[in-house]
Amino acid sequence: MSHVVIDLKASLRTFLRNKSTIFWTIAFPSVLMLLFGAIFSQSSMKYDLYLQNQDQVNGKATYWSDALITVLNSTNAFNLQLVDASINATDYAIANRLTSLLVIPSGFNDTANMALLTHGLMIANVTFVYDQSTSSAPVVRSIVMSIVDKLNFELSRGVEYLNVQDLTIAPKRFGYIDFFLPGVIGMTAMTTSIFTAVSISARFKENGVFHKLATTPLKRYEWILSRTIYNVIISYLGMAVMIIIGMAVFSMKMTLDVLSLLMVAMASLMFTGLGMIIARFVKDPDGADAAANVVTFPMMFLSGTFFPLSQMPLFLQSIAQVLPLTYVNDGLRAAMIFGQSQQAIYNTALITGLGLASILVGSVITKWEEE
């Protein structure tokens, strides 16, 4: 065991002296976080909501319709786009490919007053026109619903028969950065582990480091254990930096539980094993690096690191289903951000299995010397 500690200390010392590995494991993902966070978090925090107010008197919004619009605006959830009252709302929405459009019908003010007078015997309706096939519309709809009900509650002055009980909470909203952070953590664990495993396995064979190590009592499995622990530590380091940036710069809220820690460790194991397998078959170091690029590059973009899978064409989505990083990213997202513990457990279990299998295969086939 002391051999593992000695080799681990040597490799961590080496890490601190190598500017390029520090760049790729810490600086590069940090820059990605800051950059993508800055670009996308602004726009994705707000949804576009088109609104047509037909309830106008002499071109002026009536009291209640104005009140509703004011409330919608005050939530800051939407970029409100007003649509001319005279046109056909449904046609307009189709023609302009709108995902959601809210119509306040004429007479809304009167009906609202009546509802108030009759304590809810009459109901004032608004119409929500939306495209079911898009992912944003249901979110917009649920926010609108909760706002309308909030307004209902104020109108009813606490009288319960207006069906307001279960609609006081606005749904929790997620921004792009919430999506992106777990992805960057997964991606960094992947690139660090694969590249470290590939380049040291191939390079140490080529330059003779393995040859020298083989003449010492250090066992091959001890060395592999040390390098695997090293990769896990570096992946955790990347994770810590991302979390600090997420909290400090983007005021993110997230949970860091055993599942997400286990997921990162197992992802690191899986990719370390994959790297060793690549290095076994591509022997010269430059070729091995190229092969590692071939493996990591598509995974980076197709596994839902930068954009949600749902935004990709179907055939790319089906490719994503077989890429292990997809399950790492989704699992981390489920555990750290969405709090979907079932999916987190499922994905972590899957990656644990794959990780153990991959490191086992990698360890068995990695040779220091040709006999």
Place this chain on the structure above:
Amino acid sequence: MDGLTKRYGELIAVNSISFTVDRGEIFAFLGPNGAGKTTTVEMLECLRKPTSGKAFVLGSDISKDQEEIKKRTGVLPQDFYTYERLTVKETIQYFAGMFNSHPDVDGLIKLVDLEDKKNAQFKHLSGGLKQRLGIAVALVNDPELIFLDEPTSGLDPKARHGVWHLIDGLHKKGKTVFLTTHYMEEAEVLADRVGIIHNGKIVAVDATDRLISDYGKKNLLILKKTNPKIIPTIEKLGIEANYDEATGDVTVHLNHAVAVSDILRALTSSSTPFGELQLKRSSLEDVFLNLTGETLEEESRI
């Protein structure tokens, strides 16, 4: 070693070799590149498994007691290389840790004369310094036997002499040194005994001087730009002499029966003038040529 053999498919890299190395000697395993030197030494270091045959290192069987052998030997591999970003001192400490040994690290650094480089990273060392560090690393476990595989290959003459000096120092400390080389001069300068390997087979194993006297040409005395008329004077002493028309030199074949001083006396008493005198000792180069019918390729000359 007894009938040690290593095959790679059809190729027989090492073909049933048998010899013994004595404790405390410097043994040079000499042969051209590709002769099977490294394969042999790597079998002894327990890095490769022999196809057949037996070998014992410090009394331990290479096919059974690998761990024991690794603990008690030190190895300088061909083209020694280690973690690029560890310093000289850290490298020695790292390998000491691997052997669970606690050597005098500063003493080792001093021994290989790397004191002003002890905080330099491995990748910043020159070839000669890398080899010297490699020798220090081979000593971390205070081994009884040290394998040095091509210790001066690719080094400039100055660095080479530095390494030779180090190896000689190890010998004086009573260590057994098993050295492979394709440099004749290296074997001649350092080794007590030499084994010559050619195409995977041992062609001779003996003490260095005995090999030279047995298989080398006789030592020569060359009289530069000298009239061949002097030859009868020399032959009267009962030794052979030739005239080389191309160079104009007279070559005298020395043997043990006649002392060089007697030849010189005969020459000075003769009336024929002679040119500059040159004494040429026979070397391992001639031994190798005589035994294999081949010269070492140009690049392997020093």
